[in-house]
Amino acid sequence: MSKALVCSCEDVTVSDVKHAVSRGFCDVESVKRYTGFGTGICQGKNCLSAVAALLEREKALKPEAVVPFTPRPPLYPTELRVLASAPVDESQPPVGGVPQELEHFASALRPEGSVPAKAKVVIIGGGIMGLSLAYNLALRGETDVVVLERGYLCAGASGRNGGGVRMQWGTPALIELAKRSIDLMKDFARDLGVNVWLRQGGYIFLAKRKDVAERLERNAVLHNKYGVPTRIITPDAARDIVPGLTMKDCLTAAYNPEDGVIFPWAFLWGYAQGCQKRGIKVETYTQVTGFETSNGQVRKVKTDRGDIACDTVVLASGAWSPEVARLVGVQLPNEPHRHEILSTEPLKPFLAPLVSVLDTGLYFSQSMRGEIVGGMGDPLEPAGLNMGSTLRFVKRFAEALIEQMPQVGSVKVLRQWAGCYDVTPDNNPVLGRTPGLDNLLQMSGFVGHGFMMAPAVAERMAQWMTTHESDELFTRFNLRRFAEGKLEREDMIIG
Amino acid sequence: MRRLPDVPPRGRAITVDLEGESIPAIEGEPVACSLIAAGESVLARSVKYHRPRGPYCFAAACSHCLMRVDGQPNVYTCRTPAQAGMKLERQNAYPSAKVDVFETIDWFFPKGLDHHEMFAGVPVAETVMAKVARQLAGLGLLPREAADPLPPAQTLRTHVAVVGAGAAGLEAARVLSTRGIPFRLLERDDVLGGRLAHGAPEQDAPHVPEPTAFPAGSVMTRATALGLYDDEHGRYLAVVTRGEEGPRLIKLYAERFLLAVGGHPPIHPFENNDLPGVYAGRAASLLLRRYAVAPEVATLVGWGPELHALARLLDERGVKVAAVVDLRGPLPPDAHPTACMGAEPKAHGLRAVSALSFEAQGSGRRKVECDAVLVSVPVSPGFELARQGGAKVTFDAKAGAFQVEADADGRTEVPDVFVAGDITGAGTAKAAAAAGHRAAEALAGGLS
Incomplete structure (x- = not known):
């Protein structure tokens, strides 16, 4: 059948690009994500200029706004075993990272015209937290809401995570939120008209050290108490679920077949469309520059596209929350920490669950498209907003992955990138009112797992905001706990 | 073919x-x-x-x-x-x-x-x-066996790392050799020359030196740059070389990086542009010049000097050219006899190309039988490494491509990253060599 291809790796046609533009995805990064162009084997070498020229010709973008998507290493598909051989000094903390991409987005991308002069609720951050909250407010009849996003949808951690969703947590609060989230994800396509490809292939946590094994065992009991069917399995049973897994140095494993993986970007598109249909404004490429306060209240949010007078402000900026909070004189205990991740060539299905070594934070799964997607935290990573990629990460990850699955050694990496975890002292979120600024609500500090919590957290938060009924979630995770020292640490953090 | x-x-x-x-x-x-x-x-x-x-x-x-x-x-x-x-x-x-x-x-x-x-x-x-x-979903199958062990990685240091041994990179390397500045010239192909070795021949193109023309050990072929990274010791290229023992990773630290990578052959969107038998123009010249493999009957579509140079090359080698469809023009005076201005090309064929049709200027839609459609459009500058290094990349609306911003001497916004040749916008090999020359002179200035 006759088709004009613009990205042949992913079978993206000229009409697919036009369709994306008609849906409001006009900048190169957004068109890349919506159509999938440039995400295949060639990583844009063949297609990027053709798509850019098409967007310019179609007048989707001003010429100055045609900027390329970030070129990610490696430049050519590279075997994991080659990357694993890189000499790296792991006794030193990581330095640097490329490309640097934290500077402001091109001003030509900023929409013309100003933001609404007033709104009941202003949500700062168009990631999954902010958008799901806005959508849930709309469901409860509150549509006088503006969502502000400094870049394109998916520019922050919501567009950079590995898509894992799990119920295996260490505290009842998070277990219950995750369970509810996964239920909501099952209905997402019905409710919002966009496929999110939830695949419940399970999560297997592996433990190498005795204390970690004991933690898994302890948590499994807790999971069962809350209706999560986690079970402790032997290394042989783990190998039955994941053929080829070595289980090298692993003592035990915990498996919940109901955990899974999703396609993260679609959630943002779905929520944003759901909001816009109900009259909520989602303002992308719009940066918050300051606040106006009086009598312990935020009165206005200032942006580079005008000021918005408002009754309530929600801070849902993930790793950027401390930076935004400082603009209004609020000190948050959150710290941004870079976490790196990579994706390989697409392979036919071979891996059902997401596998994670809890001791090291290694995790890997197979995406709906067949890529191995995985990451591993770096214990020496310093705090800071850094989204550059390092060879050090791919080396550490490749080595750890090959140890558990030797046959992936010659599988090729297509791209690596990074995002920032929003880390709190007790690995738990910051929710609820801000002491001293009553109408500034916090919705941050999810330590790299906010994506999977968002649907449930947003539901509870919208209810709490619109009904004023008390909800223990917003006292339990209030900022005050850090001053009062009432900390209950979450110990199931990976990545 | x-x-x-x-x-x-x-x-x-x-x-x-x-x-x-x-x-x-x-x-x-x-x-x-x-x-x-x-x-x-x-x-x-x-x-x-x-x-x-x-x-x-x-x-x-x-x-x-x-x-x-x-x-x-x-x-x-x-x-x-x-x-x-x-x-x-x-x-x-x-x-x-x-x-x-x-x-x-x-x-x-x-x-x-x-x-x-x-x-x-x-x-x-x-x-x-x-x-x-x-x-x-997915393309290939997971390999059944664990991969073989690899030769150990290497760390190298040099004054100047030149990426790409095309017209620009070779001339820059010649200047550096003359000045006695240590350098490494990386070429991912197994021969030097880039388009000089496999493109359609251009007038006044510089000749390709033998690897022995450079100081021993300074030229690395089959060496692919994967990324321009940095760490606690400074900036380096991650490079993979392919030898008898298998791929080897190299970290190459340098004081200056001269990126002369040229460009990628882009896709040009038209109906059935992915049909087997549709080739990039540079693929066709490579197949012909290096391996003596060619179409029975070719039609060419695209624009720019390379399109017409390719028609000449095919003609000289006795390959039948059924049509040269120039989508932008104007036609050069020495264009192939079948050359014409055209628009809206479309490839035909079920499993492989059997014809190309197009709107011929002034004479309606024409269909030409052929076994290969050769798409020759200017290359898309390979800006990736430069962007990783922090250089600015802008869109040239006329060319329809991104390019690295640099001054006449190849200086980018970043002091240690220089660029030369097609990476700043597609041009001739002669112009690329001149740019390589200027960039090498400029970057040599600050080196001891």
């Missing part, structure tokens, strides 16, 4: 195994070249619509030629030397790439398939689709 008659073979005649069938090949030439010369035009099926695919760019810059080679998935056969007994399998097809039942997806969805919204929220259909999509 066929081998030109009366050209002596450039290597040992061998056979490779294509899904159980024995196919003649020439040892050492890209195995995709051997396959198309043997009449095997379909090497793969595309990821979503299962459209037939044959090699396009011969530069590892698309995905058309990916095959399973000796059990390894997604191998660029356009860059993989043929070896006797090599086992080749086409991917993503059932029961075979020639007769693939999933080709029906292409026919069922003539206007394309929006997988974001298809069956979204429809009970049962949604679940079935997710299961089917998972089975259909």
Whole structure:
């Protein structure tokens, strides 16, 4: 059948690009994500200029706004075993990272015209937290809401995570939120008209050290108490679920077949469309520059596209929350920490669950498209907003992955990138009112797992905001706990 | 495609195994070249619509030629030397790439398939689709065995790392040699020259020096730069070299980086531009000049000086050129006799190209029979490494491509990153060499 291809790796046609533009995805990064162009084997070498020229010709973008998507290493598909051989000094903390991409987005991308002069609720951050909250407010009849996003949808951690969703947590609060989230994800396509490809292939946590094994065992009991069917399995049973897994140095494993993986970007598109249909404004490429306060209240949010007078402000900026909070004189205990991740060539299905070594934070799964997607935290990573990629990460990850699955050694990496975890002292979120600024609500500090919590957290938060009924979630995770020292640490953090 | 008659073979005649069938090949030439010369035009099926695919760019810059080679998935056969007994399998097809039942997806969805919204929220259909999509997704198969061990990685230091041994990189290396400045010249091909070695010959093009013209050890061929990274010791290129013992990783630290990588052959969107038999212009000149493989009858489509230079090359080598369709013009005075201005090209054919049709200026739609459509448009500058290094990249609306911003001496916004040649916008080899010269002089200034 006759088709004009613009990205042949992913079978993206000229009409697919036009369709994306008609849906409001006009900048190169957004068109890349919506159509999938440039995400295949060639990583844009063949297609990027053709798509850019098409967007310019179609007048989707001003010429100055045609900027390329970030070129990610490696430049050519590279075997994991080659990357694993890189000499790296792991006794030193990581330095640097490329490309640097934290500077402001091109001003030509900023929409013309100003933001609404007033709104009941202003949500700062168009990631999954902010958008799901806005959508849930709309469901409860509150549509006088503006969502502000400094870049394109998916520019922050919501567009950079590995898509894992799990119920295996260490505290009842998070277990219950995750369970509810996964239920909501099952209905997402019905409710919002966009496929999110939830695949419940399970999560297997592996433990190498005795204390970690004991933690898994302890948590499994807790999971069962809350209706999560986690079970402790032997290394042989783990190998039955994941053929080829070595289980090298692993003592035990915990498996919940109901955990899974999703396609993260679609959630943002779905929520944003759901909001816009109900009259909520989602303002992308719009940066918050300051606040106006009086009598312990935020009165206005200032942006580079005008000021918005408002009754309530929600801070849902993930790793950027401390930076935004400082603009209004609020000190948050959150710290941004870079976490790196990579994706390989697409392979036919071979891996059902997401596998994670809890001791090291290694995790890997197979995406709906067949890529191995995985990451591993770096214990020496310093705090800071850094989204550059390092060879050090791919080396550490490749080595750890090959140890558990030797046959992936010659599988090729297509791209690596990074995002920032929003880390709190007790690995738990910051929710609820801000002491001293009553109408500034916090919705941050999810330590790299906010994506999977968002649907449930947003539901509870919208209810709490619109009904004023008390909800223990917003006292339990209030900022005050850090001053009062009432900390209950979450110990199931990976990545 | 066929081998030109009366050209002596450039290597040992061998056979490779294509899904159980024995196919003649020439040892050492890209195995995709051997396959198309043997009449095997379909090497793969595309990821979503299962459209037939044959090699396009011969530069590892698309995905058309990916095959399973000796059990390894997604191998660029356009860059993989043929070896006797090599086992080749086409991917993503059932029961075979020639007769693939999933080709029906292409026919069922003539206007394309929006997988974001298809069956979204429809009970049962949604679940079935997710299961089917998972089975259909992916390209290759996970290798069965653990990979062999590799030679240990190396760390090297030099004053100047020059990436790309085309016209710009070679001239820069010559200047650096003359000045006695230590450098490393990286070339991912196994020969020097870039387009000088495999493009359509240009007037006044500089000649390609032998590797021995440079200080011993300064030229590294089969060396692919993967990224321009930094760490606690400074900025370095991650490079992979391909030798007898297998791939080896090299960290190459340098005080200055001169990126002279040229450009990628881009896709040009037109109907059926992915049909087997549609090739990038530079692929056609490479196949002809290096391996004496050429179409029976070619039509050329595109614009710019390379389009017409390619027509000349084909003509000189006795390859029939049925039409040269210039989409932008004006036609140069020495254009091929069949050259004309045209628009809206469309490739025809079921499994492989059989014709090209187009709107001929002033004379309506024309259809020309051929076995290859050669798409020659200016290259897309390879800005990736420069951007990783912090250089500014801008869009040239007239050229329809991104390019690295630099001054006349190749200085970018970053003090240690210089650029020269097509990376700043497609041009002639002569201009690229001059830019390489200026950049080498400029960057040598600050070095001791």
